[in-house]
Ligand code: HEM
């Protein structure tokens with residue numbers, strides 16, 4: 038655990054306390070067992086008084102102390118990490134669990150979608166962001182351990198999560214609720230960056246694609262990629278797969294499974310199910326030249 | 340604690356054959372007549388007509404352990420797949436099936452039935468009854484379990500096993516996201532198998548309440564029997580919830596009802612509530628009888644009465660009750676209001692009190708005793724070492740903020756294997772070593788047993804301890820592989836190595852059992868010097884259990900009798916039909932005599948008819964009426980009045 042937010046840090050702190058106490062209780066209990074059955078073996082039975090004291094201290098008092106400690110710390114920390122929806126969060130992102138990738142929709146103050154991207158959550162450092170977890174298929178669970186505990190994305194519900202990274206960094210996150218075939222490779226990246234850098238990133242994501250024509254795009258459309266993927270500014274407007282408008286700006290492919298490089302991208306397109314068996318995208322086998330053009334085009338989608 | 344304890348302690352509990360001569364007690368002729376009345380038919384066809392609880396109980400135990408071995412092999416397959424990153428041994432589809440079947444089978448086909456098996460075998464003996472209250476229902480339950488369980492496992496061989504996880508969350512388990520027969524097999528077979536749990540529960544409750552030997556008032560009942568009673572009531576309250584849930588899901592999938600379909604107002608969280616309202620008590624259904632086993636073994640091997648009988652009874656009952664108020668702790672991440680979750684946080688950690696009381700009662704019992712460290716006791720020590728650790732991590736995950744980090748990670752996999760293996764499998768192994776002499780008349784090898792216990796204990800910790808760390812490092816559960824760069828490879832490899840050591844340890848016991856059934860040393864009636872009534876009959880038990888039903892005057896009849904060198908018994912039961920005493924609920928005063936039915940094939944036929952209905956249901960809803968009427972017809976024949984009432 039490497040906490041990058043106050044929430045994660047609080048929980049890490051809590052964990053260490055709990056581990057320490059648990060180890061202490063374990064040693065005492067096993068120790069008493071050892072002493073009683075080993076060292077005092079064959080000596081006298083505990084008097085009724087002594088036995089009762091032992092049971093009351095170990096079996097009643099100690100657990101009560103533990104319960105109170107767990108309860109108080111749990112409520113205090115829970116209150117803080119799940120903090121009220123007090124409107125202090127300026128940034129709102131809809132996090133949508135899909136099979137098996139994440140869609141991220143950045144909203145403006147009026148609640149309109151301004152930018153859509155996939156598997157890469159950018160957040161400004163030191164600001165509280167409000168994540169709204171959605172799903173239109175099965176239950177997923179959004180887990181970015183460095184920021185927060187997990188919260189489920191449940192069809193028909195809109196669960197909230199507040200994230201506030203305190204340091205810059207790039208971390209991995211992962212779906213934590215079993216969601217079918219490729220639950221395993223349903224990862225994502227979290228990128229915390231300074232406000233200006235984040236602002237520039239969001240502006241770019243909000244804009245249309247940099248490249249809106251060329252032989253690569255024709256191949257893209259001819260192969261049928263546009264039935265599932267959107268590239269804003271072109272006629273590709275599919276909704277089943279991730280938005281590719283700024284594909285080349287992303288660090289990873291296929292739910293944080295592969296590094297985003299030309300080779301990996303080509304491998305993914307031509308041999309999808311080798312990389313991610315069961316993924317809901319077919320493989321394609323374009324002519325070498327076509328593939329070349331296609332990759333050129335995709336790499337231009339900064 | 341009365342002066343009795345003092346004398347009990349002074350007693351010599353050394354091993355040694357009981358001097359009791361069952362034949363001499365009633366005379367040769369009577370002995371043979373009674374045994375003939377209670378004999379189970381043998382031969383292939385005879386097998387399907389047996390109803391004696393010792394036969395049925397043993398079958399439950401053996402079948403459950405067969406399923407344990409099979410699901411254990413599946414676990415090894417999973418561990419092999421996870422040994423190295425990006426391993427290609429199992430495909431994601433196979434892994435998901437293997438994982439689902441492993442989890443489901445361990446819970447529904449192994450742990451609960453094994454506990455029921457020991458309860459059915461031991462509890463009637465412990466209360467001094469000649470059989471259970473409804474022997475034929477008992478047989479019916481067994482066939483249901485056998486057929487349902489086998490069908491469930493066979494689905495794996497046909498590649499149509501369920502693959503949505505043992506908790507089968509909707510919408511993933513809905514028709515839209517899980518096509519094929521997998522989930523249908525899960526819902527129908529689980530509903531079906533729970534039927535057998537319910538029959539066993541009803542049966543055990545009536546037997547324990549009404550068929551106790553005269554004099555065994557509630558406060559003289561052995562703790563194991565208390566535990567079985569609590570378990571049975573828990574089954575009675577918890578199972579209907581999962582049966583309703585899986586019936587809803589079955590209907591959603593088969594006849595397009597909309598219980599869980601969001602678009603039409605159904606709710607995925609409804610499934611979770613129903614499932615966990617059963618699912619949480621279920622782990623305590625497994626744990627509670629195990630606590631009874633542990634208590635029996637602790638008492639026998641410390642050779643002295645239990646410290647804090649009342650406290651233990653209260654603790655076990657308390658666990659049973661509190662366990663129904665905890666289910667939401669499986670749902671901390673679903674976005675329920677924090678206030679609500681805080682309540683369940685408090686309730687969940689509260690389990691620590693009754694558990695703590697028990698552990699310390701056992702420690703107080705063992706303290707300063709002449710503890711004999713024979714194999715059953717070794718398994719109990721292993722239980723202490725593992726279960727307490729699992730309990731402590733359990734209290735940790737009761738904390739909402741902590742759980743939101745480790746939920747559905749390998750930390751939880753580690754936690755629940757510590758409680759399930761520690762809290763159920765180790766006591767069960769202890770029970771096998773403890774009661775094997777009673778059931779077979781032979782002793783298991785102590786030498787092999789010691790090695791088995793040691794290897795299992797070490798192997799277990801090597802397998803599951805690293806998983807705590809993996810979970811904290813962020814490894815989610817239910818993944819069929821992981822990427823190279825995650826840094827989880829070493830610990831996973833270690834865990835896999837541990838799993839093989841663990842399997843080897845169990846294999847030692849398997850070998851021990853197979854070998855000793857024929858070649859073990861002969862066991863005396865009271866093989867370990869126990870205090871409870873199962874040791875009063877021969878080893879293996881007589882057909883009628885007790886040639887004369889005992890009369891009980893304290894919590895430890897065997898020790899009383901040894902001291903007094905005589906037994907108090909009931910006389911006057913008829914020899915030519917199956918009779919057992921009925922006594923009053925609280926203080927077990929003799930009330931009347933119950934006549935029990937003898938061997939019959941109808942429960943088997945009825946179970947086959949019911950299975951045909953349930954298994955057919957997977958393929959077509961029409962099998963519901965077909966099964967219904969077929970079962971009805973067989974039931975009519977089952978209940979047709981016949982011998983011995985006709986003769987009277
Ligand atoms: C023989 C020793 C055992 C080994 C090596 C073992 C190993 C495993 C492994 C590797 C998983 C998969 C975890 C995942 O992919 O997330 C698992 C899951 C599970 N195991 Fe075991 N296990 C063993 C015994 C048991 C026992 C005795 C029980 C219960 C009585 C049990 C109950 C479960 C359950 C309920 C699951 C979860 C399945 C699911 O997520 O749907 N296991 N086990």
Ligand SMILES: [Cu+2]
Pocket residue numbers: 134137176177178212213214215216220223
């Ligand atoms: Cu998911």
